[in-house]
Amino acid sequence: MQVQLIDHVAMLPLYLAAGAAVLALFAGRFAKACMMSGLGASAVAALWVSGGEDRATFAVGEWHSYVADDAAMGAAALFAGLSVLVAAVSGRQSGEYWFLLAVSAAGGITLAGARDLITLIVALETLTVPLYVLVTKPGRDGAEAGVTFLIASIASSATALMGAAFLYAAAGTVHLEGLAAGLADAAPGFVAAGAALLLGGLAFKLAAAPLHAWAPLVLERAPLAVATYLASASKLGGAVAIVWVVYFGLATDAGASTGIVVAALSVASIVVGNLGALVQRRTVPLLAWSGIAHAGYTLAPLAIVATTAGRGDTAAAASAALTYAVFFVLLEAGAFAALTAVRESGEGGPITELTGLWRSAPLPASVFLFAVIGLAGLPPALAGTFAKVAVLEVLASSAVWLAAIVAAGSILGLAYYLPLARTVLLGRGPATAKGRSAIAVAAIGLALLAVTLAPQLVLDFTAISH
C-alpha cells in the first residue's frame, strides 16, 4: 500500500488553531493572549493559503477529504476571526474557557475544508461539543440552557448521522464528490430520506426550523459573549456544512428531493422566525428569532437545485447562500458584540433598557444600529442589502415564489427592527451603560464598514467554483 503525502500547507490554519488550543490549556494566565494570537495567525495563514493555488489532501482516488480552496479558506479565516472577536469581548475568564473556544474554532476550520461526510460531521461535533460547557453559566438558568443545548444538539447529530448512513448505504461512499457520482442509481426514496435527515440535522446548527427552538432559549440564558459565538461562528458552521453537502454532494443527482427539503426548511424558518420575533420584548430573543428567519433566507437560494439542471446555476445558488451567510454572521456578530460590550450584567435584558444607548455609549450603539439596520437589509448598512440582493438575484431568475416569500419576510422584519433601532437612537436612558471592549467593537464595526464599501472582498471568497 502506498503511503500518501499530506499537504501540510493546506492544513496550516488547522495546525495553528489546534496549537492555540493546546497552548491556551497550559499557558495559565497568558491563555487568552495565546489563544487570540494563535487564532489570529490561523486566520492570516488561511488567507495566505487562499492566496496561492487551491490545495487538497487526504485523497481516495480523485476524491479528497480536505480541500483548501478559496471558499474554504475564506470561511476558515472567518471562523478564526469571529473566535478572536468573541475572545476579545469575553473579558476575564479561566484558562479552560480559552481552550474550549479555540477547540471550537478549530472544529470550524476543519469544517470549512471538509469534503466527506465523516470529516464534516466530526468537525461539526468538534465545533459544538465545547459549547455544551461554554453555554452553561452557574445557576438554574445556565443549567437549563446547557441541558437544552445538549439534548437538542445530540438529537440533531443523531438525525444527521442517520441521514449520512442512509446516503452511505445508497452511494457506497462518504465523499461528497462520490455522492455526486454515486446517487444516480440508488433508490430515490432512500436518497430522499437520507438527504432530509442529514439536512434536517445540520439545520440545527443554523437554527433553521423545525430544529430552531433551542436558539432563543439558549442564547438568552448563555453568557452574552458565548451567545455572540453561537449566533455568528456556530451558525456559519451550519450554513457552510449545508452548502457543502448540497452543492458538492446532493445537487447533481438528488437535486429534486434536496431542493424540496431545503425549500421546506427555508419557508418554515422564514415564517416561524419572523412571527416569533414580532412578539419579543427582550433584545437577545428578538435577535435569536430573527436569526431563525435569516437562516431561512440563507437556505432559500439552495432550494433552486430542485429545478436547475446545470451546474452553473447551482454554483450561483451555493455562492449566494454562502454570501448571505457570511454577511449575516458578520452583522449578527456586530450586534451581539456591541450588546456584550454595553451589558455589564452579561445578559441581554429587555429592549427598553437600551433606550438612549446612542447617547451613553456612542461607539457600541452605532455598531449595534448599523448591524440591526443591516439585518433589516436597508441602506445605509449596505452589507445587509448586498446579502439580500445576492439571494434575490438567484431566486428571481428561477423561483419567483420563493423570492416573494423572502421579500415578505423582509417586510415583516422591518416591523421589529425599526422599533429596535429607534429605541437605541432616541430617548435618554440611564447613563450607566459604559462601552467596554472598545477595540473589539471598533474592529467588527470596521469590518462591517469594509464589506459595505467593498462587498467584492466577500464575494470573491464566496464564489464557489468546482
Added chain:
Amino acid sequence: MLVLAVAVPFFGAVLVWAWRDRAFAHWIGAGAAALALAAVAVLPVGRGGGDWVSVGGSLSGGWWHEVEFAWAPSLYLDFSLAVDGVSWPLALLTALLGLLCCLHNALGAERRTAAALQVPPPGAATGGRPRRRLRAVNVRGRAAGDASEVPGIPSPVLTSLLLAVQFASTLVFFADDLILFFIAFESVLLPMWAIIRRYGDPAARRRAAAKFALFTVGGSLIMATGLFVAVADTGTADLGAIIVAGGVDPGISLLVFTLLAIGFAVKAPLWPLHSWLPDAHTAAPTAGSVLLAGVLLKLGTYGLIRVAGGIAPHGAADAAPVLAVLAVLGILVAGLVCLSLPELKRLIAYSSVGHMGFVVLAFATGTEAGIRAALFGNLAHGLITPLLFFLAGALKARAHTGLLGSLGGLRLAAPVFAGLLGFAAFASLGLPGLAGFWGEAFTVYAAAERGGAWLALAAAAAFGAFLAAAYLLRMLRRVSHGPLVPATSGIGDTSTAELVVWSPLVAGTLLLGLMPGPLLDLFGEGLL
C-alpha cells in the same frame, strides 16, 4: 459634475450631522444644497448629441454624461451614473426642492433661536413668530414623548436627513445600473422614515411612519424582484443598454412589468396602493411633505416611465389597459374624497393621488404625446404641490389648525398669502397658462387620441379634472373667503424669508406654464 451632484448632498448631510450642535450647521446644509443645485444645473453644458448606439452590450453616445466605477461585479453592481433629458429635469427639481427645504428649515430655525432670547408678546402679528410658537409646543410635546429634544433648540438633524433624502433621490434619477437603482431607491426610506417618525405631528406620526416604511419596503422589494428577473434575462444590469436593446424577452416581459409596476405604483402612488400617502403627508413636517410630494412620488413615476416602461415595453403595452383603468379610478376617487375632506394638508395629499393618476394614465396610453404629457405633468406636480404644502404648513403654523371648517377670511387677514394660495390652487387645478395645464390637457388628448374605450377613460379623466377644480375652489372658498374667524384673525402675512423660499416655485410654475416647449424638447431627446 455628475459625481459632484450626488456626492455634495451626501457629504453635506454628514457634515451637518457631525456639526449638529453648532449654530452654523443649518447654513452648511443650505450651502451644500445650493452647491448641489449648481452642479446639477450645469449638467446640460457639453452634452452629447442624443444618438443612442449600442456597441457590444454597452452604450455609447446618447447620455449627456456618464461615469462608471466597478463596485461588485459579481452582483452586477456598478456605480454607474448617467444623465439625459428625462432624468435631468427631475434631478434639477430634486436639487431645487432640497435647497428650498434646507432654507426653510434654516430660516425657521433662525427665528426660533431669536425667539428663545426674547419672549414674544402673545398674538404677535409679524410673519414667522406664531409659527415658532407652534413649533415650540411641538418640541415640548416631543420632549415629553421621548425626551430627545431640548426645547427651543432647532434641529439641524432634520436638515441632515433632508439632504440624505436628496442624495438618495438624485442617485435614483442618475443611476444607470439597475442594482444601484434599487439600492438608491431603498436608501430613501430610512431618512424619510426618520423625518416622519421624529419630526412629524405627534398625534399621528407613529402609525404614519410605520405604514410608510412597510408600504415602501414592500413595494421596493417587489420591484427588486422584477429588476432581478430582468437582469437574469438580459445578463446585464446596464439600464441604458437594456432599453436600447429593446428590453427583456417578450415572453417574460409582462411578468417583469407587473412586478416593477406594483413596486412603483406603491411609490407613485397609484390607486389602490395609495393609502400610506395621506397619512404620511399629514403627519410629516412641512419640509418632509414637500420632499414627499416633490421628490418621492417622482421616484415612482420616473421608475414607471423609464425603468418599467423601458425594460419591459411589451409588458407595458399588454398591461396598459389595467394601468389606465386604475389611474382613472384613482383620479375619480381622489376627486370625490377631496370634496369631503375637512383637513387642508390631507386634502392636498389626496389631490396628489389624482395628479399622479393623470401621469400614469398618460404613460399608459403609450403614445409619444402621452409619455411627454406624463413627464411634463410629473414635473409640474413637483413644482405646484410642494408650493401648496409650503403654504399649508405656514397656514397651519399661523392658525394652529388645518381644519377647513375653522378657517376663513384669509383674504382679509393676509392678502398676499391668500393670493399665493389662490395661485397655487389654480395652478393645481390646471388653469391654462400655468404649469398644471399642459400635463393634464395632453393626458386627456393622448387618451382620446387612441379612441375606443380610451375615449371613455379620457372623458372620466376630464371629469376628474373638473372634480379637482371643484374641491380646490371649495378649499379656497373656505380658507380665503368668508368672514374672519378667530383662528385667522390677526395672523401675519408672508414674511420676506417665506417669499424667498416660495418664489422659485411660483416662478417655475409660471415658466413651465407659459413656455412648455423647451422642456418638451428635452424629453424628446431622452431615452425612453
